[in-house]
Amino acid sequence: MDVQAWVKQVIRQEEIDKYLVKGKDFIDEKKIRTNLEQQAHPDPQRVRDILQKSLSIKLLTPEETAVLLNVTDPALLEEMREAALEVKKRVYDNRIVFFAPLYCSNLCVNRCVYCGFRSDNPEEKRHILSPEEIYRETEAIIDEGHKRLIAVYGEHPKSDADYIADSISTIYAVKRTTPSGNGFNNIRRVNINAAPMAVEDLRKLWRAGIGTFQVFQETYHPGRYAELHPANTIKGNFRWRLYAMHRAMDAGIDDVAIGALFGLYDWKFEVMGLVEHAHDLERQFGIGPHTISFPRMQPAPGSFLSENSPYLVDDDAFKRLVMVLRLAVPYTGLIVTA
């Protein structure tokens, strides 16, 4: 099948429509804006009540999240920071988990404005790892001491679900003898960052033993999303991406990871979008996201926007957004991408 024919058969409308509620998405731009505006001047006692709810490890409502997002008083922010740290200790203690990225392919049929991998970027050199190369890369990652990795793929027929499932099997097959000669080291968990897929393809990944399935919405703002992802590409379909995790759950993958690419749009709106996403997964499947990621946009060769977006997030705002997410979705792992 040629690339254009492949692109045309990826999106299955019925695998979008079944998750809509009365024909509507769980992202309601007007509702998010209203929440942020109505909670613009938070009452300190309300903030403290919300912190108590977080400390009992309960998912906050979007309204409560909007209250925390609007706190600017330094003393209250410090109380929030302490509560966030306490939530982290209660759920995870001092545990921190590392995983290494393994980029398997940078071929991509999409043209996201901010990304160096986009198909119309002539500066990008393209490569897809062969099974032998994946094997050798995995050996190197194991020798660095890693037990978990995340394999990353562009969206392309050459890196389709079958290729991803085969690469998962290759990675699990690699064993390195320990320095003492007793036993072996290997990768215990292969997480996947790939494009949204149909349920049928997601089942292939489930059968191959996928760890966490990770898809970032990039931005939850439909208008901004449309500006950055050309309409005639697969990724231009906002809803196909928005329900990627719903389909993963239906395919049996109940370990899903959501995220937004901070820097594309207003960071408060994105936090609200992530919290709405967690609520909808809980509502429809009884289980929220396993992790939330908050990559920050960095300069990419050939991408003007990556250095000039009006929404780039400074360190202060970044710390606030991580803190609010820790409090809003207390049971979820938070992933810092370096």
Ligand code: SF4
């Ligand atoms: S789909 Fe992913 S890899 Fe492809 S251009 Fe967009 S951001 Fe880059």
